[in-house]
Amino acid sequence: xxxxxxxxxxxxxxxxxxxxxxxxxxxxxxxxxxxxxxxxxxxxxxxxxxxxxxxxxxxxxxxxxxxxxxxxxxxxxxxxxxxxxxxxxxxxxxxxxxxxxxxxxxxxxxxxxxxxxxxxxxxxxxxxxxxxxxxxxxxxxxxxxxxxxxxxxxxxxxxxxxxxxxxxxxxxxxxxxxxxxxxxxxxxxxxxxxxxxxxxxxxxxxxxxxxxxxxxxxxxxxxxxxxxxxxxxxxxxxxxxxxxxxxxxxxxxxxxxxxxxxxxxxxxxxxxxxxxxxxxxxxxxxxxxxxxxxxxxxxxxxxxxxxxxxxxxxxxxxxxxxxxxxxxxxxxxxxxxxxxxxxxxxxxxxxxxxxxxxxxxxxxxxxxxxxxxxxxxxxxxxxxxxxxxxxxxxxxxxxxxxxxxxxxxx
Amino acid sequence: xxxxxxxxxxxxxxxxxxxxxxxxxxxxxxxxxxxxxxxxxxxxxxxxxxxxxxxxxxxxxxxxxxxxxxxxxxxxxxxxxxxxxxxxxxxxxxxxxxxxxxxxxxxxxxxxxxxxxxxxxxxxxxxxxxxxxxxxxxxxxxxxxxxxxxxxxxxxxxxxxxxxxxxxxxxxxxxxxxxxxxxxxxxxxxxxxxxxxxxxxxxxxxxxxxxxxxxxxxxxxxxxxxxxxxxxxxxxxxxxxxxxxxxxxxxxxxxxxxxxxxxxxxxxxxxxxxxxxxxxxxxxxxxxxxxxxxxxxxxxxxxxxxxxxxxxxxxxxxxxxxxxxxxxxxxxxxxxxxxxxxxxxxxxxxxxxxxxxxxxxxxxxxxxxxxxxxxxxxxxxxxxxxxxxxxxxxxxxxxxxxxxxxxxxx
Numbered sequence: 001x002x003x004x005x006x007x008x009x010x011x012x013x014x015x016x017x018x019x020x021x022x023x024x025x026x027x028x029x030x031x032x033x034x035x036x037x038x039x040x041x042x043x044x045x046x047x048x049x050x051x052x053x054x055x056x057x058x059x060x061x062x063x064x065x066x067x068x069x070x071x072x073x074x075x076x077x078x079x080x081x082x083x084x085x086x087x088x089x090x091x092x093x094x095x096x097x098x099x100x101x102x103x104x105x106x107x108x109x110x111x112x113x114x115x116x117x118x119x120x121x122x123x124x125x126x127x128x129x130x131x132x133x134x135x136x137x138x139x140x141x142x143x144x145x146x147x148x149x150x151x152x153x154x155x156x157x158x159x160x161x162x163x164x165x166x167x168x169x170x171x172x173x174x175x176x177x178x179x180x181x182x183x184x185x186x187x188x189x190x191x192x193x194x195x196x197x198x199x200x201x202x203x204x205x206x207x208x209x210x211x212x213x214x215x216x217x218x219x220x221x222x223x224x225x226x227x228x229x230x231x232x233x234x235x236x237x238x239x240x241x242x243x244x245x246x247x248x249x250x251x252x253x254x255x256x257x258x259x260x261x262x263x264x265x266x267x268x269x270x271x272x273x274x275x276x277x278x279x280x281x282x283x284x285x286x287x288x289x290x291x292x293x294x295x296x297x298x299x300x301x302x303x304x305x306x307x308x309x310x311x312x313x314x315x316x317x318x319x320x321x322x323x324x325x326x327x328x329x330x331x332x333x334x335x336x337x338x339x340x341x342x343x344x345x346x347x348x349x350x351x352x353x354x355x356x357x358x359x360x361x362x363x364x365x366x367x368x369x370x371x372x373x374x375x376x377x378x379x380x381x382x383x384x385x386x387x388x389x390x391x392x393x394x395x396x397x398x399x400x401x402x403x404x405x406x407x408x409x410x
Numbered sequence: 411x412x413x414x415x416x417x418x419x420x421x422x423x424x425x426x427x428x429x430x431x432x433x434x435x436x437x438x439x440x441x442x443x444x445x446x447x448x449x450x451x452x453x454x455x456x457x458x459x460x461x462x463x464x465x466x467x468x469x470x471x472x473x474x475x476x477x478x479x480x481x482x483x484x485x486x487x488x489x490x491x492x493x494x495x496x497x498x499x500x501x502x503x504x505x506x507x508x509x510x511x512x513x514x515x516x517x518x519x520x521x522x523x524x525x526x527x528x529x530x531x532x533x534x535x536x537x538x539x540x541x542x543x544x545x546x547x548x549x550x551x552x553x554x555x556x557x558x559x560x561x562x563x564x565x566x567x568x569x570x571x572x573x574x575x576x577x578x579x580x581x582x583x584x585x586x587x588x589x590x591x592x593x594x595x596x597x598x599x600x601x602x603x604x605x606x607x608x609x610x611x612x613x614x615x616x617x618x619x620x621x622x623x624x625x626x627x628x629x630x631x632x633x634x635x636x637x638x639x640x641x642x643x644x645x646x647x648x649x650x651x652x653x654x655x656x657x658x659x660x661x662x663x664x665x666x667x668x669x670x671x672x673x674x675x676x677x678x679x680x681x682x683x684x685x686x687x688x689x690x691x692x693x694x695x696x697x698x699x700x701x702x703x704x705x706x707x708x709x710x711x712x713x714x715x716x717x718x719x720x721x722x723x724x725x726x727x728x729x730x731x732x733x734x735x736x737x738x739x740x741x742x743x744x745x746x747x748x749x750x751x752x753x754x755x756x757x758x759x760x761x762x763x764x765x766x767x768x769x770x771x772x773x774x775x776x777x778x779x780x781x782x783x784x785x786x787x788x789x790x791x792x793x794x795x796x797x798x799x800x801x802x803x804x805x806x807x808x809x810x811x812x813x814x815x816x817x818x819x820x
Contacts, residue, residue, distance in 0.1 A: 031616075031617075032616075032617060033617040033619075033636075037648070037649055041648055042648055042651075043636065043648060043649060043650075043651050044635070044636045044651070045617060045636040061636075062634075062635075062636050062638075062743060063634035063635055063636060063642070063742075063743045064742060064743075065634050065742065065743065066633070066634050066635055066636070066651065070648040070651070077742075114528065114529040114530040114533070115528055115529075115530045116528050117528060117529050117616075118524065118525055118526050118527060118528060118529075118616055119524040119525075119527050119528070119529055119532045119547070120524040120525045120547060120549060121616055122529045123524070137529070137530060139530060182603065182604070182606070183604065185603070186600055186603040186604055189599065189600070189603060189609070190596055190599070190600045193592065193595070193596040193599060194592070194593065194596055196592070196646055196656075198621075198646060198649070198650035199599070199610070199621030199622070199653075200609070200610050200619065200621055202619075206441075206442075206526075206527070206528055206531060207441075207442060207443040207455060209443075209610065209612075211608075211609030211610055211621075212609070223476070224472075224473035224475050224476050225454070225472075225473055225476055226443075226453065226454045226455040226471075226472050226473060226476070228472075232473070232476075236606055236608060236674070237674045237675065238447070238451055238452055238453060238480040239447055239453060239608070239674050239675025239676075239754075240453075240608035240609075240672075240674075240675065241452075241453050241454070241476065241480070243609075246606075262650075264646070264647045264649050264650075265647065265649025265650065266649075332473075332474060332475065332487075333472060333473045333474075333475065344649075
């Protein structure tokens with residue numbers, strides 16, 4: 001079962017190796033499940049060792065049998081972790097002339113993922129590999145590499161987008177006043193799961209968690225939370241303080257349906273606002289402002305535009321509407337971005353935020369999510385996911401835009 | 411909304427502080443969402459600073475408003491991360507006499523969670539806190555503290571156990587030949603979610619993931635995987651290589667239903683084996699052996715018994731049955747344990763495994779899961795979760811044991 005085209009892996013590895021050359025990194029030791037999958041097509045446990053110019057080897061802890069079936073790179077059993085230095089020296093005598101038995105020892109620069117690797121595992125690696133290794137943080141490099149998607153990856157994101165379109169239709173057909181948010185999100189999750197959603201959305205950020213997003217209605221949607229997004233949601237208890245709650249959905253309040261799924265490793269992100277009955281004028285205008293901000297962003301969406309410019313322009317538009325206090329959260333709980341890269345994780349690069357001075361490039365995939373929060377009343381907004389193309393963009397989410405208005409039951 | 415009794419937090423903090431005194435740790439800087447919740451009753455983002463003998467302070471990044479509502483300890487805004495040292499010095503002048511403006515600087519030992527904290531975040535903490543801080547790994551200490559549960563915690567685990575009982579009944583009523591594993595697990599997940607499951611089961615281990623466990627039938631259940639458990643399951647694709655798959659459930663094969671949920675932060679773990687029709691003699695005997703091993707473990711389950719003894723005895727029983735090659739996985743993919751602690755995470759301490767020389771203590775909660783794997787044919791077994799009491803144990807899972815045999819359709 002080789003699910004990933006061998007040329008995908010080869011191209012990714014070769015892109016990594018050329019950056020490694022530029023940065024004088026001798027080897028990349030890849031440790032995280034998603035990163036390992038990205039370069040090998042397998043998500044088994046172990047260490048992927050990528051030298052600057054030779055073929056990598058995936059040293060697998062478990063399951064070796066499964067990794068051999070799946071991986072596009074050579075697989076070897078990791079064996080004794082204490083002997084990892086010797087195992088590497090035997091496989092890479094030219095790039096890894098570090099065996100202390102050899103006498104003169106060349107120093108090597110090894111990169112790994114400081115943004116996700118726990119300190120304990122890092123210290124164990126430092127202890128078993130030679131003391132003259134210079135360790136360096138390769139997080140930035142990997143995030144930059146992964147932010148430009150191949151057509152193969154975009155195809156998977158589009159499959160997830162179709163699932164989100166379907167799930168949104170299911171939600172709109174199922175929602176009714178008197179139903180708990182929890183009941184509606186469970187219905188959506190069932191729809192997602194039956195289409196092959198893996199059951200959770202992966203996040204790279206420490207302490208960040210996501211299942212499928214949320215249904216958040218009225219004041220519950222506007223409750224602030226730790227979650228690194230514009231709308232948190234009340235959640236079920238303080239032990240799960242985000243997303244859908246047991247609040248009962250009512251008429252004439254915004255129902256934010258901010259959902260995504262992960263199919264064959266790739267993620268989509270999409271938000272629509274539903275109302276049963278009618279929003280009051282202020283919320284209606286805020287919803288329309290969110291659509292206008294999204295349309296204005298779309299107009300500028302093409303290679304070359306600087307990420308933070310898109311955020312600054314959106315913030316300026318919110319100010320012009322007199323809504324800047326409500327934009328992307330409220331008060332102290334506002335987040336300072338307009339959108340984020342997505343791929344295998346939902347918090348990828350680039351981020352449309354102040355400080356992100358890089359220009360958009362063709363192949364980036366970005367979710368843009370203008371939203372407005374009104375404490376005690378709710379959150380309104382819209383979110384679509386876009387591929388940046390050579391000349392502009394392609395919207396990957398296929399669900400129709402606009403406020404979904406459902407007549408209130410008589 | 412204060413969901414956790416204040417005395418729970420106080421008792422946990424005071425237990426931690428007495429170990430800190432014994433180990434001459436001046437302060438514990440708690441960073442992980444679960445650990446922060448354990449001591450504060452809130453899961454917002456920030457740093458919980460616990461000095462050896464004063465009251466802790468939760469320095470919150472986001473959401474301060476929500477943390478103030480939820481937390482049982484004083485909450486302050488984290489403010490500028492670069493000034494964290496000054497913020498600490500202002501709050502803890504006696505235990506934190508570290509301001510470099512003060513001239514003579516006492517060294518302090520600060521513990522944090524090396525088992526989960528990413529290197530990048532650790533290095534940032536090192537950079538903003540004074541250079542003469544001695545950092546130490548507090549993982550072991552926290553794992554040991556958290557492995558003994560309070561009655562308040564056990565009550566929550568029992569709520570999750572009732573949900574698992576109900577979900578298993580739903581599964582047994584719903585399963586039929588011709589249905590995909592995915593369809594059955596989606597049905598179970600819906601049942602769990604409607605009872606308040608947060609949507610995922612938290613794991614502490616790097617690269618480990620879990621939604622609700624799995625339904626795994628016949629040969630798909632026996633496929634090895636990276637997952638740190640006796641049965642991996644085929645999963646949906648190599649990008650999600652564990653758990654339920656699109657394999658169609660057939661008659662006369664074992665259907666392993668290894669499921670759990672997380673309600674109000676606490677987790678349960680339970681396995682039952684279903685067959686539609688009849689298992690062949692060898693699988694039937696292996697199933698009976700798993701029950702016999704569980705009963706034998708129960709007989710010895712009380713404070714004082716050493717963890718690794720329970721594993722060694724189970725392994726010996728498997729040998730006596732002539733089944734040791736199949737015990738807890740097959741061949742190179744066997745795992746070397748019989749059970750594991752559970753609480754807020756499903757991979758807590760203690761582990762019933764070689765090398766765990768500590769005796770069981772009253773208050774520990776442990777899932778015990780003897781299973782047998784037959785490549786190409788399936789996995790059979792049983793798993794229950796137990797509270798260790800002063801005199802023995804109490805089984806927390808309430809679903810009836812035994813093989814669930816369903817007549818094959820005519």
